[in-house]
Amino acid sequence: QYRAAIFDLDGVIADTARFHFVAWQRLAKEEGFAIPHVVDDRVKGVDRMASLNIVLEYTDRGYSQAEKDALAARKNGYYVELIKALTPADLLPGAGEVLHTLRAAKVPVGLASASKNAVPVLQALGVLDDFDYIVDAATVTNGKPDPEIFLKAAHALGVDPSLCVGFEDAPAGVTSILSAGMFAVGIGEKDLLADAHEVFPSLADVSLARYFQL
Numbered sequence: 001q002y003r004a005a006i007f008d009l010d011g012v013i014a015d016t017a018r019f020h021f022v023a024w025q026r027l028a029k030e031e032g033f034a035i036p037h038v039v040d041d042r043v044k045g046v047d048r049m050a051s052l053n054i055v056l057e058y059t060d061r062g063y064s065q066a067e068k069d070a071l072a073a074r075k076n077g078y079y080v081e082l083i084k085a086l087t088p089a090d091l092l093p094g095a096g097e098v099l100h101t102l103r104a105a106k107v108p109v110g111l112a113s114a115s116k117n118a119v120p121v122l123q124a125l126g127v128l129d130d131f132d133y134i135v136d137a138a139t140v141t142n143g144k145p146d147p148e149i150f151l152k153a154a155h156a157l158g159v160d161p162s163l164c165v166g167f168e169d170a171p172a173g174v175t176s177i178l179s180a181g182m183f184a185v186g187i188g189e190k191d192l193l194a195d196a197h198e199v200f201p202s203l204a205d206v207s208l209a210r211y212f213q214l
């Protein structure tokens, strides 16, 4: 039996991956180039600046670090604008139920998201209070696939990493969970998340009783 659950946000709890992509698309278009759809998957779990560097692979133009900072801030402005429309209806299937079941069973719940917008997103979805600890992405030195963010969450929850289950939709996130020594549950497509211990299409397909004392 495991003792704590640690969730990624975008693509696991919140249907926000599409907003990240739309914001990057708008930025690229304004800069005079187009990004292919694979960027949607490539930026999943990847922090803001690293995501920008992926986006900039699709243009020949070089940007200074100051210019990149401005581009990242501009993209974030577009993203923040888009997430203003979020409501509890944007919780991904099963997310609300899973969080409430864990709460009722007194299983500690953490959030390990690379997003600096995690708190307002959780607030808009109406599930902020369902988390015992939210890692502040600004304090993470090494992003996913490094285990740092999942280890920070486990430490704050006071649970040994080997007794934690991590939930992720991105390959980099699954690697982060595995390197942290946790049980990895992939949410999404099996071929994309082949390294995870188990993969389910959505949280609605996860049977919590297999991992936790409910």
Ligand code: G6P
Binding pocket: 010, 020, 043, 044, 045, 046, 047, 048, 051, 076, 113, 114, 115, 116, 117, 118, 137
């Ligand atoms: C999540 C998303 C990434 C995003 C990152 C940073 O990990 O999956 O696509 O780049 O958060 O988000 P932020 O809101 O801080 O720009």
Ligand code: MG
Binding pocket: 008, 009, 010, 011, 012, 044, 045, 168, 169, 170, 173
């Ligand atoms: Mg994700």
